[in-house]
Amino acid sequence: MTIYWTEFHHKNWRFRLAATEKGLCYASPHHLAVNEMAAFLQKQCPREEMKENKKILEPYAAELCEYWENNRQEFVSKVDLCGTPFQQKVWQALRHIPFGQTVTYSDIAKSIGKPNAARAVGAAVGANPIFIIIPCHRVIGKNGTLTGFRGGLDMKKRLLALEKGQGI
The missing domain is CATH 1.10.10.10 (Winged helix-like DNA-binding domain superfamily/Winged helix DNA-binding domain)
Incomplete structure (x- = not known):
């Protein structure tokens, strides 16, 4: 399975997103070190390949942008969370x-x-x-x-x- 990731900018918000084919698995403010995302994903999904792909992540970014524009109060995108x-x-x-x-x-x-x-x-x-x-x-x-x-x-x-x- 591949993990797709990218960075987005919306006004004064900058953030990183990552998703699998099942859904969003990582979202973080941009100011955190880029290696935080890589370290997290390697820990949670150690055998997965990471590829940058902005297009795949656009629907998730769109929901965040709508939230920041005060046009969204609930997120409906699928998530793929690894945790206990x-x-x-x-x-x-x-x-x-x-x-x-x-x-x-x-x-x-x-x-x-x-x-x-x-x-x-x-x-x-x-x-x-x-x-x-x-x-x-x-x-x-x-x-x-x-x-x-x-x-x-x-x-x-x-x-x-x-x-x-x-x-x-």
């Missing part, structure tokens, strides 16, 4: 956080039937390979503070402001 069963549960729970709302790590832990696993949920959220589409930016600390985000806290603030109709 626990991570898969957490990532599925993240997809159910409504646009413009936030939840805590404890809320996610309770929603997957593991009320004492907030720290493990935090680790799974941090391992999310598809930023924005799997909306880990909507998870905040129990005291309401913004917590870590692969794209940085400034990006997290911008994404939450966008979803609250405050622009970016």
